[in-house]
Amino acid sequence: MSALAALADMDRLTSGEALVAQNVAFAVMAITMVAAALRMVTTRNVVHAALYLVVVLSGVAGIFILLGAEFVGVTQVMVYIGAIVVLFLFGIMLTKGSFGDDDGVSGERRLMAGLVGLLVFGVMTAALVDSFADAELARSAPSTTAEVADSIFSAYIVPFEAVSVLLLAALIGAIVVARRD
Amino acid sequence: MLLNQFLILSAVLFSIGVYGVLARRNGVLVLMSIELILNAVNINLVAFGAFRASVSGEVFALFVIAVAAAEVGVGLAMVLLLYRNRRSIDLTLIDQLRG
Numbered sequence: 185m186s187a188l189a190a191l192a193d194m195d196r197l198t199s200g201e202a203l204v205a206q207n208v209a210f211a212v213m214a215i216t217m218v219a220a221a222l223r224m225v226t227t228r229n230v231v232h233a234a235l236y237l238v239v240v241l242s243g244v245a246g247i248f249i250l251l252g253a254e255f256v257g258v259t260q261v262m263v264y265i266g267a268i269v270v271l272f273l274f275g276i277m278l279t280k281g282s283f284g285d286d287d288g289v290s291g292e293r294r295l296m297a298g299l300v301g302l303l304v305f306g307v308m309t310a311a312l313v314d315s316f317a318d319a320e321l322a323r324s325a326p327s328t329t330a331e332v333a334d335s336i337f338s339a340y341i342v343p344f345e346a347v348s349v350l351l352l353a354a355l356i357g358a359i360v361v362a363r364r365d
Numbered sequence: 366m367l368l369n370q371f372l373i374l375s376a377v378l379f380s381i382g383v384y385g386v387l388a389r390r391n392g393v394l395v396l397m398s399i400e401l402i403l404n405a406v407n408i409n410l411v412a413f414g415a416f417r418a419s420v421s422g423e424v425f426a427l428f429v430i431a432v433a434a435a436e437v438g439v440g441l442a443m444v445l446l447l448y449r450n451r452r453s454i455d456l457t458l459i460d461q462l463r464g
Contacts, residue, residue, distance in 0.1 A: 206366055214374045221378055221401060225385035230394060237397050240378070244404045247371065251415045253423045256407075256430075263430050268400065268437050275393050275441040279448040297387035305380035312372045319368040319416065327420050335420045336427070347431045354435030362442035364449075 209250060217243035230280075234272045241265050252326035371412035379405035392444040392454040396437060403433045 220239035227233050241264045248257035336344050378401055385398025407426045414422020448454050 203366070210366065210370060214370075217374070218377055218381070221381045224401070225381055225389065225394075225398060230391060233394055233397060237400065240401060241404065244408060247374070247408055248411055248426075250366075251371070251411050253411045253414070253426070256411060256423050256426050259427060259430060260407075263434055264400075264404075268434060271437055271441055272393060272397060275396075275444060278445055279393065279454050294388045297384045300387055301380040301384035304383050305376055308376040308379070309373055312369055312376065316369050316372065321366045321368055321371075321412075321415055322418055327423060331420045332423050332427070335424050339421075340424050340428075343428060347428055351431060351435050354438050358438040358442040361439065362445050 206250060209246070213243045213246045213250070217247075230276050231273070234269060234276060237272070238265055238269055241269070251321075254326055255329045255332050368412060368416050371408055375405040375408040375412070378402075378408070390455050390457050392447060392456055393441070395456060396440045396444070399440075400433060400437065403429055403436075 217240050220236045220243070224233045224236035224240065227236065241260065245257045245260040245265075248254075248260060382398045382401035382405060385401065386395050389395055389398065407429050410422045410426045410429065412422075414420060414426075444454055447459070451458065
């Protein structure tokens with residue numbers, strides 16, 4: 185009950201206060217996500233990398249909710265953190281012992297990968313700053329699940345059916361590839 | 366909120382994912398870096414959807430999530446097959462097709 189009352193108070197926040205709260209939430213999540221992503225691609229321990237991936241995926245779910253995409257945020261938590269990370273952990277444990285760490289990787293390889301990453305980031309940031317210098321996000325109500333469902337089952341029904349067939353094909357393909365015979 | 370703060374966060378995550386795909390040798394870690402790239406793309410889609418006040422961006426993000434789930438299933442099956450045949454998932458050892 186008190187949580188509900190607090191939510192009602194949130195509505196009465198002036199636009200400026202809400203904006204500050206949104207920006208603070210964004211900054212906290214962005215810093216956490218970037219730090220966890222950097223640790224994920226540099227850590228030696230593969231299980232730790234999977235757990236850092238959980239942090240990044242949770243941050244992405246938070247960003248979705250900040251953008252008013254509640255259904256996508258909840259789907260992100262269920263599909264990614266609930267299913268895909270568990271699949272990764274199974275994959276790591278089934279192949280464990282084969283690979284201690286990336287000790288043998290050459291410094292040159294890391295250097296070139298880092299250069300490519302920095303180049304990609306530089307080009308994309310320059311293009312984005314050039315194109316959307318100070319475009320503001322419209323402050324609007326979060327989109328409801330009903331709107332998303334209406335859109336999927338009217339305008340995007342053909343891609344939806346294609347994704348269904350793709351999932352079935354991937355399921356059968358994964359079983360056939362991994363089957364022990 | 367500015368549109369660009371979401372787009373630049375997405376660009377940072379995308380670049381980190383590209384680094385992970387190129388620098389790591391463990392097959393499972395490469396798949397995880399690909400997930401990072403797909404999530405960066407999803408942030409872009411949802412941010413543009415919010416910018417245009419349209420739900421199409423969210424619908425496309427949901428499609429990307431479904432395709433990513435299919436990709437992880439097949440990718441991990443291939444990594445397991447690789448482990449069963451070679452007793453290793455070091456991707457630098459898989460170079461039989463190198464010219």
